[in-house]
Amino acid sequence: MVKLHDLEFEPYLDQQAIESSVKIIAEHIYSDYQSKTPVFLGILNGAFMFLSDLMKFYKGDCEISFTKLASYEGTSSTQNINTLLGAGNLEGKDVIVVEDIVDTGHTLEHIVDVLKTEQVASYKIASLFFKPEAYLKSLPIDYIGLEIPNKFIVGYGLDYNGLGRNLSEIYQLKPNLND
Numbered sequence: 001m002v003k004l005h006d007l008e009f010e011p012y013l014d015q016q017a018i019e020s021s022v023k024i025i026a027e028h029i030y031s032d033y034q035s036k037t038p039v040f041l042g043i044l045n046g047a048f049m050f051l052s053d054l055m056k057f058y059k060g061d062c063e064i065s066f067t068k069l070a071s072y073e074g075t076s077s078t079q080n081i082n083t084l085l086g087a088g089n090l091e092g093k094d095v096i097v098v099e100d101i102v103d104t105g106h107t108l109e110h111i112v113d114v115l116k117t118e119q120v121a122s123y124k125i126a127s128l129f130f131k132p133e134a135y136l137k138s139l140p141i142d143y144i145g146l147e148i149p150n151k152f153i154v155g156y157g158l159d160y161n162g163l164g165r166n167l168s169e170i171y172q173l174k175p176n177l178n179d
Helices: 015-033 048-057 106-118
Strands: 002-004 007-013 039-044 063-073 076-085 094-102 122-130 143-147 170-173
Touching (some): 039 106, 063 106, 106 122
Parallel strands (some): 039 094, 122 143
Antiparallel strands (some): 002 007
């Protein structure tokens, strides 16, 4: 059990399950891009651990860039996406968007709109976690580590109001027995 601010979280996924998923994603991307040099675009802050491990397992040449977006307040995703840090020049490049988690898809839609404006050669989306029950968009998620229920999780880069990103395992919000 982990307590972050006012909420308690219980163990959900261990390091082995996470690492196994990351390795599989790296292998799939390499299979698709072995003759190219993709740019892995990490979406900060949440994707930093996933992108770091993904790079350890990716066998090909690649570049890395980051962008910082904000869309969460507490445990809820908002429809307001704020760009806090731009990714630089991506024109003509093959881009792999690296997300920690895709739930509603609002952030993803914003990123894809920016990539189209930047005139990238191609883009695909890699997400360690995907919540199909919460997904409201029609954009394809090309590489998915794990599909999970629509429950709030922390750890391995994901946070609750700034805390929990450094946890090496994934924890989910403990159910409130009074609900």
